[in-house]
Amino acid sequence: MxxxxxxxxxxxxxxxxxxxxxxxxxxxxxxxxxxxxxxxxxxxxxxxxxxxxxxxxxxxxxxxxxxxxxxxxxxxxxxxxCGGNLLPKDVKARARARSLAAWQHAGLSGICSRISFESSFYPDRRPMTDGEISESNRIFSVWEQVLSQSNGPYLVGDLSLADLCFVPTVLRLTSHMPSLEMWPQSQRWAKVLLRRPSVQEWLAEASALPPVALDDYRE
Ligand SMILES: N[C@@H](CCC(=O)N[C@@H](CS)C(=O)NCC(=O)O)C(=O)O
Structure with missing residues (x-):
């Protein structure tokens, strides 16, 4: 098969x-x-x-x-x-992981809609607007609180579907945010997540492609 x-x-x-x-x-x-x-x-x-x-x-x-x-x-x-290894065994932690994944899947409340996944790969990225900075801070504050609750290193402890769902968003935001200093735990988490060999394998191929320009990026 x-x-x-x-x-x-x-x-x-x-x-x-x-x-x-x-x-x-x-x-x-x-x-x-x-x-x-x-x-x-x-x-x-x-x-x-x-x-x-x-x-x-x-x-x-x-x-x-x-x-x-x-x-x-x-x-x-x-x-x-894989026998359920990508979600926590604990029922409540699993529900928390699924909530995070569902939030991302439902569009993440439209956070930074003009900062597309494609724009993460632009060589000349524009600065974020004040509105985008405050939207990003909102999601970073959620990640920070979730990581405080689990003690990391990933959102609900071990690597889970919740972390994997957020990889493109982490990339979109971290490639545009002026500083992550306000969010130390999220900063650590983002670094560990983006360094995973799986993520690096995809990104190596993505970075070698011609950027995909989107009209609304610089509006
Ligand atoms: N909810 C779908 C969304 C998939 C989706 O929108 N895929 C894009 C590519 S990233 C696509 O194929 N779009 C087709 C279209 O826009 O007509 C999923 O999670 O798989």
């Missing part, structure tokens, strides 16, 4: 990044097929995906006769395949 992840362009697809990370961190072997979601080939490629996956988006994991679409479903599946 084959297991194939239809993944996305590495400097543009934050959702694919999350699913890919969970499979890697779970130690699950899989083939990767990068679907180019940049224009102009974007629409034809996504139409092909829609032929076997209802949302017509990436990521999609095809595991034998089972099609798993949506990054969070793939992450949960990766966790199941």
């Amino acid at each position: 084959t297991r194939t992840l239809y993944s996305g362009t590495k400097n543009a697809s934050s959702w694919a990044f999350r699913a890919w990370l969970a499979l890697k961190e779970a130690g699950i072997p899989f083939d990767e097929l990068v679907v180019d979601i940049r224009r102009p080939q974007r629409f034809a490629n996504l139409a092909r995906i829609a032929g076997f996956s209802p949302p017509g988006a990436v990521p999609v994991l095809v595991d034998g006769d089972t099609v798993i679409y949506d990054s969070l479903a793939i992450m949960e599946y990766a966790n199941d395949l």
